[in-house]
Amino acid sequence: MMSYNTKNYTEQGGEKTVIGGELVIEEGAKVTGLPVLENQPASTAATVEDLVTDFNALLTKLKATGIMVEDTP
Numbered sequence: 001m002m003s004y005n006t007k008n009y010t011e012q013g014g015e016k017t018v019i020g021g022e023l024v025i026e027e028g029a030k031v032t033g034l035p036v037l038e039n040q041p042a043s044t045a046a047t048v049e050d051l052v053t054d055f056n057a058l059l060t061k062l063k064a065t066g067i068m069v070e071d072t073p
Contacts, residue, residue: 035065 007020025031040058045051062068 035067037061037065037067 008018008023010017038061040054040061043051043054045054059068063070
């Protein structure tokens with residue numbers, strides 16, 4: 001009986017693929033299904049306070065889509 005040990009595999013039934021090794025995405029390939037953020041316009045802040053507001057808006061969008069974890073209380 002042969003036994004296989006692989007880092008990358010799809011579980012029986014195809015519901016889950018595990019990548020334990022390196023995943024290489026070649027030029028021209030397309031990845032679908034990832035979260036997409038709403039647009040964050042380029043900052044036109046003239047003050048540090050305005051820049052902080054713009055930056056915090058970006059952090060909020062990252063957290064809302066699950067790209068960044070929420071703050072812990």
